[in-house]
Amino acid sequence: MSDSLLHLFVSNLKAFGIKKGLGSAPALAKATKGGVGKSTVGRYFANDGNPSLDHIEALATAVGVAPWELLRPPGMDDRRLSVEQALSLVIATIAQLPQPARKALSEDLGLLAVAPGDAETRARVLQAMGVQDASGGGNLLGKEAA
Numbered sequence: 001m002s003d004s005l006l007h008l009f010v011s012n013l014k015a016f017g018i019k020k021g022l023g024s025a026p027a028l029a030k031a032t033k034g035g036v037g038k039s040t041v042g043r044y045f046a047n048d049g050n051p052s053l054d055h056i057e058a059l060a061t062a063v064g065v066a067p068w069e070l071l072r073p074p075g076m077d078d079r080r081l082s083v084e085q086a087l088s089l090v091i092a093t094i095a096q097l098p099q100p101a102r103k104a105l106s107e108d109l110g111l112l113a114v115a116p117g118d119a120e121t122r123a124r125v126l127q128a129m130g131v132q133d134a135s136g137g138g139n140l141l142g143k144e145a146a
């Protein structure tokens with residue numbers, strides 16, 4: 001985890017912890033019910049360490065938030081993403097998947113329709129998934145929407 005991401009994680013963890021009355025490392029560690037040790041939380045609070053996904057999840061649960069909220073930059077209003085922002089996040093995530101996972105995802109998305117007139121969105125999603133668009137139709141896989 002980069003220093004700036006670790007700092008963001010710790011800053012959010014402390015802020016959410018304080019709101020829940022868990023502002024100290026021992027209190028927060030205890031709230032994870034054994035998921036994260038007191039010394040480990042103390043290291044995180046000192047901006048040291050590399051939290052595992054398991055630790056991020058346990059700490060998020062302890063402070064009552066979703067794990068991603070511990071990594072959310074300040075000022076980002078998660079309820080107000082534009083369609084373009086959400087699509088960009090989905091495309092970026094899809095592009096990071098290995099090819100077999102993108103192929104499986106493309107098969108699983110058979111029911112997900114894209115508006116027929118939105119060829120640019122369709123092309124961007126298909127390109128991110130590494131799928132050729134041979135359909136010219138109105139959904140991701142070229143199948144008629146049910």
